[in-house]
Amino acid sequence: MKTKTASITYKELDKETAEKLDKMFQKKNSMIEVNPSKAILPTAFRLIGEDILKLPIHESDVWLCSYPRTGSTWAQEMVWLIGHDLDYEGAKALQQIRCPLVELTSIIIDNHPNWHEESIKGTSVDLVRYNIPHPRYVRSHLPWDILPSDLTREDNSVKAKIIYTARNPKDMCVSFYHYCTLVHYLKATFEEFCEIFLNGTGPFGPVWNHILGFWSRRDDPNVLFIKYEDMKRDLPSIIRKAAAFLDKQVTDEQIGKLCEHLSFKSMKNNPAVNLEPIIEKTNGKSYLEQTKLRFIRKGEIGDWKNHMSEEMSQRFDDWSSKHLEGTGLNFD
Ligand code: A3P
Numbered sequence: 201m202k203t204k205t206a207s208i209t210y211k212e213l214d215k216e217t218a219e220k221l222d223k224m225f226q227k228k229n230s231m232i233e234v235n236p237s238k239a240i241l242p243t244a245f246r247l248i249g250e251d252i253l254k255l256p257i258h259e260s261d262v263w264l265c266s267y268p269r270t271g272s273t274w275a276q277e278m279v280w281l282i283g284h285d286l287d288y289e290g291a292k293a294l295q296q297i298r299c300p301l302v303e304l305t306s307i308i309i310d311n312h313p314n315w316h317e318e319s320i321k322g323t324s325v326d327l328v329r330y331n332i333p334h335p336r337y338v339r340s341h342l343p344w345d346i347l348p349s350d351l352t353r354e355d356n357s358v359k360a361k362i363i364y365t366a367r368n369p370k371d372m373c374v375s376f377y378h379y380c381t382l383v384h385y386l387k388a389t390f391e392e393f394c395e396i397f398l399n400g401t402g403p404f405g406p407v408w409n410h411i412l413g414f415w416s417r418r419d420d421p422n423v424l425f426i427k428y429e430d431m432k433r434d435l436p437s438i439i440r441k442a443a444a445f446l447d448k449q450v451t452d453e454q455i456g457k458l459c460e461h462l463s464f465k466s467m468k469n470n471p472a473v474n475l476e477p478i479i480e481k482t483n484g485k486s487y488l489e490q491t492k493l494r495f496i497r498k499g500e501i502g503d504w505k506n507h508m509s510e511e512m513s514q515r516f517d518d519w520s521s522k523h524l525e526g527t528g529l530n531f532d
Contacts, residue, residue, distance in 0.1 A: 207253070208234055208235065208236070208250070208253055208346050209235045209236075210232050210233065210246060210249070211232070211233040211235060213231060213240070213401075217401050218231070220396070221401070223387070224386055224387060224388040224392065224393075224396075225380075225385070226385055226387055227310070229243050230242065230243065231243060232245065232246065233405070234249060234346055234405075236345045236346075237342075237343040237344070237345040237405065237406075237410075238406055238409065239343050239404055239405040239406075240400075240403055241303070241306060241403070241404065241405075242306045242307060242310065244305065244306040244307075244309050244310060245303065245306035247305065247306065247309075248303065248305055248306055248323050248324070248325050249346065251323070251325040252302055252303065252346070252347070252348055253346065253347075253348060253349055254348070254349070255329060255348040256329070256348075257348050257350035257351045257358045257360050258334060258335070258336065258358075258360065259358060259359055259360060260334055260335035260336070260360070261335060261351075261360035261361065262279060262283060262337050262338070262360070263339070263340060263347075263351060263360060263361065263362045263363070264276045264299070264337070264338070264363050264364075264365070265339070265340050265341075265342070265347070265363070265364050265365075265414060266339075266341060266365040266366070267341060267366070267367075267372065267404060267407060267410045267411065268372075268379065268403070268404060269367065269372045269376045270365040270366055270367040270372060270428050271365055271367060271428040271431055272339060272341070273295065273467075273473055273495075273496070274431065274462060274467060275365045275426060275431065276295060276337070276339055277295065277461070277462060277473055278431075278435075278439060278442060278462055279337065279363055279446070280295070280298065280299050280337050281458060281461070282439065282442055282446055283335065283337060283446055285448070286454055286457070286458065288461065291472060293472060294319070294477065295472055295473045296319075296475075297319060297320075297327070297332075298332065299332070299336075299337035299338060299339055300320075300327050300328055300338060300339065301324060301339045301340060301341065302324055302325060302328050302339070302340045302342070302348075303324065303340060303341065304316075304327075305323040305324040308383075308478070311384060311385070311482065312479075312481070312482045314481055314482060315478045315481040315482060318481075341404055342404075343404070343405070343406075343409060343410045343413055344417075345413070359421075360422065361422050361424070361445065361446070362414070362417075362422060363426060363442070363445070364414040364415075364418075364423065364424070364426065365426050365428060365431075366414075366415070366425065366427050366529075366531075367427065367428035367429070367531070368501070368504075368531040368532070369397075369516060369520060369531070370504035370508060370513065371428075371501065371502065371503055371504050372407075373393070373394060373397045374390075374503050374504050374507045374508075375497065375498075376393070376397065376402070377390055377393045377394075378493055378497055379495065379497075380403065381493060382479070382491060382493040382495065383475070383479065383495070390507055391509075391512065394508070394512055394515075394516075398516070408523035411529070412523070412527060412529070415527060415529050416527075424441070424442065424445045426438060426441075426442075428501075429531065429532060432499075435459050435462060436459060439455050439458055439459070464496070464499040467496050468494065468496040474494070474495050475495035475496075479495070
């Protein structure tokens, strides 16, 4: 039986990268490298990394995995509702609690400690392990190699379902920049952020390693690979695909109602998914007005054109072509 590495190791970042990230995120020892994935994660990940790796997985679990800013909150809302027979009442509970990001503690414990302490008893891993009902709906931005060992066993003996969302990396980068500014107080120019995104030293680390780690498993029966751009262009088709994957029936009428719930306007104004209760708890109500930033921000394909120079765009294109060659994956 082929099993993957059942351990993770931590490595201090080299001095130059550490200083750059510490300055950008205004915090000493802000990040650490987590291997074998070369993932760059908040140092607090040390508190929960092993617990995540050893987390028992159930066959009925549904995991929504992604690099940040790929429309994963949007896809999670779709998947959770399909999986819960369109329980719109239940969907009024915070998404961060009803289908938690397994590594959430490491991401918010420093910047949003009050919300964390009040809302999550223990850590986000404890929440997934003990405090959400089965079948569990869980999210993660972690790369393949540092997810729970049971979830990623090569022999697929525990066949939990995995849905992966991917997005054009140029739009992902723009969106990630704004998100980091809003939630993690990033102080950097967009160009500086592009540099760390391109060289794999931004939060969560190398982008292509992440995407291709899941793309290479796209044909496994327990894996569904979804692109943000396809959700934008034809949400009803993706709803049908997700429902079939989850062994659920949805009527045309139900799809119509779900599309309304999932519309950009409705998601932007929905406190169960727009992160505003967490942000307001830490920063006060006026913060969102002052910064003019939003977690559910613009929701468009091609916003990179409003942010990237021609030269930077070309660098992204070359970088993407190099990594996509021969993989069969493409982004428009
Ligand atoms: P933008 O910053 O480009 O607007 P994630 O949930 O993985 O962090 O992804 C966030 C991105 O998904 C944001 O992109 C957000 O606006 C977008 N998004 C969320 N809900 C959406 C919806 N209903 N329609 C289109 N985009 C949506």
